Amino acid sequence: MTEQTPRRLRYAMVGGGQGAFIGAVHRHAIALDGLAELAAGALSSMPERALASGQALGLPAAHNHASWQALLEAELKRPAEERVDAVVVVTPTDSHFPIAQAFASAGFNVVCDKPLVHTPEQAEALVATVARTGVVFAVTYNYTGYPMIRQAREMVRSGELGAIRKVVVEYNQGWLATALETTGNKQAGWRTDPARSGIAGALGDIGSHAENLVATVTGLEIEELVADLGSLVPGRALDDDAGMLLRFRNGARGVLVASQINAGKENDLRLRVSGERGTLEWRQEEPNSLVHYQQDGPATILTRGSPWLCEAARRGTRLPPGHPEAFIEAFANVYRGAFADILARREGGRADPIDADYPRVSDGARGVRFIACAVASSRARRWQRLDAGERRDEQRTASPDAA
Structure with a gap:
């Protein structure tokens, strides 16, 4: 008898349809390793655009939905x-929050973009739901997928x-240096x-990435902070x-x-981490x-791909040294990790x-508390002082069945 090839995972996407930037990035990243395929969707908050987007991606009518509520109802049937x-x-x-909470409560594994939700209370509710249901719940802080970050x-x-002793992280962009929001830019x-x-603009959009990068690389917990937030473009x-x-603690x-x-x-x-004996620097x-x-x-x-790097960095590499890997591959590494967990749990084990x-x-909940603080x-x-809620998260997710 020939050994049966395990089927690819099937995923549904909510949002990310026509006119959206990040949806295509996620789909390309997922496709990179061939572990999962798009099987259903509700690709826009506007019903007509949702259906048109799904049709353009080849979704069958029975799996192409005008709303996420319709998608959930159909999947449960x-x-x-x-x-x-x-x-x-x-x-x-x-x-x-409403989308992730509904699907996680119904027992579906969830991958959610960042920032996770609007409030610490919503974040706590999601953490509790994941602990109760035992679903996999990933948050796409994609920069954690870079091999050299690992x-x-x-x-x-x-x-x-x-x-x-010292950590410096900067995320500098210029795309909102003018009032671009007044021009119809989605x-x-x-x-x-x-x-x-x-409650946050740049802080939530890219500051959340910066906080997560620090936590991922150093493992340090922020004890307290003092922040200066400004709206420097008039009227924003x-x-x-x-x-x-x-x-830090x-x-x-x-x-x-x-x-x-x-x-x-x-x-x-960019990230700089300095200790007693040395400093690391990395730029995205x-x-x-x-x-x-x-x-x-x-x-x-x-350099990425070198044989003397740690195992996590080597596993995060797809191309030989000298062939650059970047944004899509980092996203793909996050997905590969989440899918490995889903596959292992499906077989009753642990990855x-x-x-x-x-x-x-x-991680997403900690980021929400950071923004609020x-x-x-x-x-x-x-x-x-930063709410020490991450310790409660760790207690809740200590169970083998929790994400």
Whole structure:
């Protein structure tokens, strides 16, 4: 008898249809490893556009829905073995909570874009739902998928730098240096609208990435921060520039900058981590290298694909050294980790931690608390302690069945 080839996972997508940027990025990233296929969708909040988007992507009429509610209802009517294995949520932030909560409560694995939700209370509710249902819940902080970020994480966590003393993270963009939202630009429109984006603009959009990058690489917990948020383009309702000082629980200090009004800048995300014995530097626009400055030795440039990198970095690489990998591949690594977890649980087991390497619902919840803390600090113009809710998240997700 020939061994049966396991079927590919099936996923549904909510949002990401015609006119959306990020939906196509997610679909391309998922397709890269051939582990899953688009099987259903509700690809827009506008019914006609949702149906047209699904038709353009080749979805059968029975799996192409005008709303996420219709998608959920249809999937629940199918036999369990015929349902989608995961639901990918790529809508504006204001709809993340009702969609993710509904699908996770119904037992569907969820992959959700960031920031996770609008409020810490919503984040806590999602964490509780995931703990109760045992579903996989991934949050697409895609920069964690870069191989050299995983290499930096291993070097920091293994003590190669010594105790961490200083962390500086910057995310500088220039695409909102003018009032782009007044021109009909869809992406600028919802990101600068408090009703859709929540209490934060640049802080939520790219500052959340910066916070997650620090937490991922260093493992440090922010104890308190003081933030200065500003709307520097006249008439803009939400911050387009954010800067803050950080104090970590281990005594280290940090600086975080998230700004979208740096005219001419593209996606200049950069991280510097300094310990007792050395410093690491990484830039998203040159993601295939990591610079290691040593206190008692020469600076070393580590490159993606090299055989001496850690296993997590090597597994995150698809091409030989010298062939650049970047944004789509990093997204794909996050998905590969989430899918490995889904597949392992489907067989009643647990995936190897290196295989199931992806940001969890607890990471998303911590990011929401970070945003709320920074906004409160800026409004009060004082240092603000960060809610230690991440410890409650860890307790809730300690169960083998929790994400």
